[in-house]
Amino acid sequence: MTTTGRPNIVLIHWHDVGTHLGAYGHSDVPSPAVDRLAAEGLRFDRAFCTTPLCSPARGSLFTGRYPHTNGLMGLVNQGWEYRPGERTAPSLLSELGYRSALIGQQHESRDPSRLGFDEVHPWPAGGARCGPVSATAVQWLDAAPAEPFFLTVGFFETHRPYPAEEYPPVDPASVIVPPYLPDNHHTREDLAGFLGSIRVADAATGRVLDAIDRAGLADSTLVLFTTDHGIAYPRAKGTLYDPGIRVAFLARPPRSWNVAPAVPDGLLSHVDVLPTLLEVAGGEVPPFVHGQSFAALLRGEPGPRRTEIFAEKNFHDEYDPIRGIRTDRYAYIRNLDPGTPPRLSGDIERSPVRAGLGAEHLRPRPAEELYDLGDDPWELRNLADDRSYTQVKAGLAARLEEWMTETDDPALAGPVAGAGATRAHHEDPGTR
DSSP states (O other), rough: TTTTTTOOEEEEEEESSSSSSSGOTTTTTOOOHHHHHHHHSSEEEEOOSSHHHHHHHHHHHSSOOOHHHHHHHSOGGOOOOOOTOOHHHHHHHTTTTTTEEEEOOOOSSSSSGGOOSEEEEOOOOOOOOOHHHHHHHHHHHTTOOOSSSEEEEEEEETTOOOTTTTTTOOGGOOOOOOOTSSSSSHHHHHHHHHHHHHHHHHHHHHHHHHHHHHTOGGGGGGEEEESSSSOOOSSSSSSSHHHHHHHEEEOOOOOOGGOBOOOOOBBBBBGGGGHHHHTTHHHHHHTTSOOOOOHHHHHTTOOOOOOOEEEEEEESSSSEEEEEEESSSSSEEHHHHHHSOOOOOHHHEEEEHTTTTOOOSSOOOOOOOOOEEEOTTTTOOOOTTGGGGGGHHHHHHHHHHHHHTTOOOOOGSSSOOOOOOOOOOOOOGOOO
C-alpha cells in the first residue's frame, strides 16, 4: 500500500486527561501502551480541543466545526444535541465507501443512532467501561470488514469519580503535582486515584493496539489517539487555560507508508481532524468545515502550519461564556461574564482536591486575560493591564472578534439561550 491508498482508521479517545501521560513528560503517569504508540508515530505536542467540556469537545472532533456552529454547546445530559443537518465524520466517511462503527463511549447524542455510524454497538446505561469495550473492539478487529473502515473506540475510565475498587490508586507520595494546583494531601490522594484510572484505560488501549497488529492490519491502518479536554481539576477542565484545552494527539500512520516517528511543529485543533480524515480517505472537504487538513504530516511530508487556535466555553452545569485565542507565544481570554468567580464543574466541586483548594479561586474574573507563554507557561500572571503588552492584546482581541464574526458566534449579540432554543440564523451545513 502506498501513501495514496485509503487506509483503515481507528480513533481511540479518552475522557478528561489532556496531556497527563508519560509520552507528554509526566514521568509519574503509568501509561506504557499510549507511550509506545507515541514512540511509534507522530506526537503532536501543541494540540487543542475547541472547548474544555465533554460533549461539545467531541462535537468539534467529529464535525470539524466549533460548538456555537454545530449546535452542541453544552452537555448531552443537559439537553444539548447537534443542530439538524449536521454532518459527522462517520456519515461523511460512509459516503466514501468506509464501513463505520462505534464501540464504547460517545458523548454527542442521547441516541447514538443519530451520529451517522453504519454500526452502533449498544452500551448498557452508565459508563462504557474499558474492559468490555476493549473486548468488543478486539472481537470486531479480529473479523474486520474487507472494505476500508472507520472504527471509534471510546473509554469512560479517567472520568471522575475514581473508585479505588475499580482503579487501584498509585502511591500518593509518587505523584508529581502540577504547578497550578496546591500540593497537599487532598490533591495527592486525588491524583493518585486519577493515575490509577489512567493505568486501567492504558491497559485496555494496549489490548486494542495489540489486536490491530495481530490481525495484520497495522500496515493498512491509521491509528489516532486523543483526549477530549484537560484533566478534571481546578484551572484545567472548564477553563480556557492550556491545562483545560491542551490535549494529547497521537497518530501512527499505516506502517506501509514508512513514515518515521516525529514531533510535528505548529499548533493543531480538533477541528482539523475531520478534514484530515476526509483527505486521507480520498474525499473533498466541504466548505462548511472550519478546520484545515494535516494529512501531509501523516504522510511524512511538509504541510501548512497552523499559528493560532480558538476556544470557547458556553454551558456546563450553568452558563459560563468565555472565548479565547492561543498563538505560539500568547494566550488571550475574554470572559463574557466578568466579575464572577471561576465556575468549577460539579465533579470538581465534589472531588477531594476541592477540600484543599482554599478560597483563591473565588476571586472575581477580569474581562480580559493575557499570558506570555514564553515566560509564563502555566498562565499564572495576567498581563492584560500591562502597558508594555497593549499592542499584543489589541491584536489578539481584534483577531478573536474577527473569528467570532466569521463563524457567526451568537455570543456577539449577548447571552446565548439554553438547550432547545431556536438559533435560526445558523444555516444548515448540508445546504451550503
